[in-house]
Amino acid sequence: MDLARSRRVECWDERRRAGGVAWPAGLELVGDDVEVPLVDGRAVRAVDLDRAATTPSLEAVRDAVVELLPYYGSAHRGAGYKSVVTTRAFEGAREAVRRFVGARPDDAVVFVRSTTEACNLLAHCVGEDADVVVLELEHHANLLPWRRLGARPLPVPRSRDELISSIEAAVAARRSERLLVALTGVSNVTGELMPYEEVAAIAHRAGGRLFLDAAQLAPHRAVDAGASGVDYLALSGHKLYAPFGAGALVGRRDWLEAGAPMLEGGGAVSLVTSDLVVWKQAPERLESGTPNVLGAVALGAACDLLSATGMDVLATIEQALADQLDRLLAGVPGLRRLSIFGEAGQHVGVACFELQGLDHGLVAAALSAEHGVGVRSGCFCAHPLVRELLGVAPGEMEAAARRMAGGAGVRLPGAVRASLGIGTSPEDLARLAAALGELAERGPRWTYRGPDGDGPFEPDPDPRPGAG
Numbered sequence: 001m002d003l004a005r006s007r008r009v010e011c012w013d014e015r016r017r018a019g020g021v022a023w024p025a026g027l028e029l030v031g032d033d034v035e036v037p038l039v040d041g042r043a044v045r046a047v048d049l050d051r052a053a054t055t056p057s058l059e060a061v062r063d064a065v066v067e068l069l070p071y072y073g074s075a076h077r078g079a080g081y082k083s084v085v086t087t088r089a090f091e092g093a094r095e096a097v098r099r100f101v102g103a104r105p106d107d108a109v110v111f112v113r114s115t116t117e118a119c120n121l122l123a124h125c126v127g128e129d130a131d132v133v134v135l136e137l138e139h140h141a142n143l144l145p146w147r148r149l150g151a152r153p154l155p156v157p158r159s160r161d162e163l164i165s166s167i168e169a170a171v172a173a174r175r176s177e178r179l180l181v182a183l184t185g186v187s188n189v190t191g192e193l194m195p196y197e198e199v200a201a202i203a204h205r206a207g208g209r210l211f212l213d214a215a216q217l218a219p220h221r222a223v224d225a226g227a228s229g230v231d232y233l234a235l236s237g238h239k240l241y242a243p244f245g246a247g248a249l250v251g252r253r254d255w256l257e258a259g260a261p262m263l264e265g266g267g268a269v270s271l272v273t274s275d276l277v278v279w280k281q282a283p284e285r286l287e288s289g290t291p292n293v294l295g296a297v298a299l300g301a302a303c304d305l306l307s308a309t310g311m312d313v314l315a316t317i318e319q320a321l322a323d324q325l326d327r328l329l330a331g332v333p334g335l336r337r338l339s340i341f342g343e344a345g346q347h348v349g350v351a352c353f354e355l356q357g358l359d360h361g362l363v364a365a366a367l368s369a370e371h372g373v374g375v376r377s378g379c380f381c382a383h384p385l386v387r388e389l390l391g392v393a394p395g396e397m398e399a400a401a402r403r404m405a406g407g408a409g410v411r412l413p414g415a416v417r418a419s420l421g422i423g424t425s426p427e428d429l430a431r432l433a434a435a436l437g438e439l440a441e442r443g444p445r446w447t448y449r450g451p452d453g454d455g456p457f458e459p460d461p462d463p464r465p466g467a468g
């Protein structure tokens with residue numbers, strides 16, 4: 001993409017005013033007003049409705065990183081002034097994350113790359129002797145590490161009551177002293193909120209603990225880990241307006257300090273002899289190697305800014321937009337929403353759907369190439385859940401897996417997901433709905449190259465600068 005040809009257009013404030021959405025001052029986003037080229041030669045302001053995948057940087061977060069850069073030095077390892085400043089900024093970010101998620105004072109806040117790393121790290125610490133209760137509705141990051149430990153995920157529940165009763169039954173059948181229930185706060189596929197406080201109480205009554213995958217919850221709702229009984233929590237900076245490569249695993253120290261760390265190396269040790277290693281306590285013990293200070297500082301800045309703004313303020317604005325999105329999508333002919341719990345499902349601003357007669361990948365490609373609207377299509381790293389929501393027989397996926405393993409290109413079933421966040425305007429949602437309406441009625445206006453296996457659809461020809 002020839003970035004030089006992207007132009008900044010009308011400012012965020014004007015759109016905000018026009019749509020009547022009062023995003024609080026200070027939440028401006030980097031690149032929010034960039035234009036993108038369309039296949040018909042026009043250029044339009046990019047509408048980013050793929051926030052569940054990743055988020056742009058808040059300008060204030062970028063500024064915090066730029067401010068530290070001249071003083072960037074070695075955290076925890078140098079005596080120079082820059083090292084002192086950098087160490088303070090790093091540790092300050094740790095405290096900002098702690099405040100943002102309402103962690104207990106003695107919880108460890110470990111900086112990691114992402115939620116994926118946090119899940120794998122916790123699984124490493126929890127160990128194979130644990131009983132882990134997990135549902136098939138999870139993102140692969142919160143599914144595969146537990147399967148590796150021997151967990152047999154519970155089927156996707158189709159109501160909140162079913163979710164509670166299946167977890168209760170699994171907890172009652174536990175065999176190990178160490179019990180962990182792993183649950184997402186919000187489904188990354190449908191945006192539905194999970195009753196995690198109730199699940200924490202179930203785990204605690206049985207002497208177990210709750211791990212909350214907050215990757216999709218933390219950007220949209222206030223989290224108070226201590227008050228809601230969350231023992232461990234993971235989040236990703238890049239989904240929280242701080243895309244600088246850091247995330248966090250937060251939680252009770254004892255399990256995190258058992259055994260050797262997942263990554264062994266410098267910074268994690270107090271002493272190494274020819275035969276022995278004395279590991280530090282968490283978090284250092286789990287942060288071997290030179291840390292991603294700038295990522296951590298970005299994450300801390302985002303946490304502070306969102307806390308100061310008030311997550312409840314954001315939630316109220318986003319709920320109004322989510323309701324508008326629901327109404328608009330209900331008016332698109334042939335559009336079928338996917339949902340775990342049906343109509344009763346409370347959800348954040350995420351909508352997952354199929355458009356009758358059109359491949360999910362074609363819909364996403366046409367939204368981008370013809371309308372400048374960015375969404376995601378496919379299975380959203382949650383194959384078991386999407387299979388269930390689409391009503392595909394398990395055997396079909398097993399057969400596809402076997403063909404894939406044999407080297408065949410296989411097109412998987414899938415859906416389209418639109419997701420909103422800070423800066424989304426009513427106009428953005430109207431553009432999505434109008435584009436979907438047009439696609440539903442007349443199909444794509446351009447021609448597209450069919451996907452190679454599970455790859456993307458591509459405009460053919462693609463005259464957009466840098467794309468052809």
Ligand SMILES: Cc1ncc(COP(=O)(O)O)c(C=O)c1O
Binds near residue numbers: 053114115141142236
């Ligand atoms: C619910 C959920 N958990 C975990 C992840 C993995 O996050 P990351 O890609 O930042 O590691 C995602 C990413 O989409 C997610 O939505």
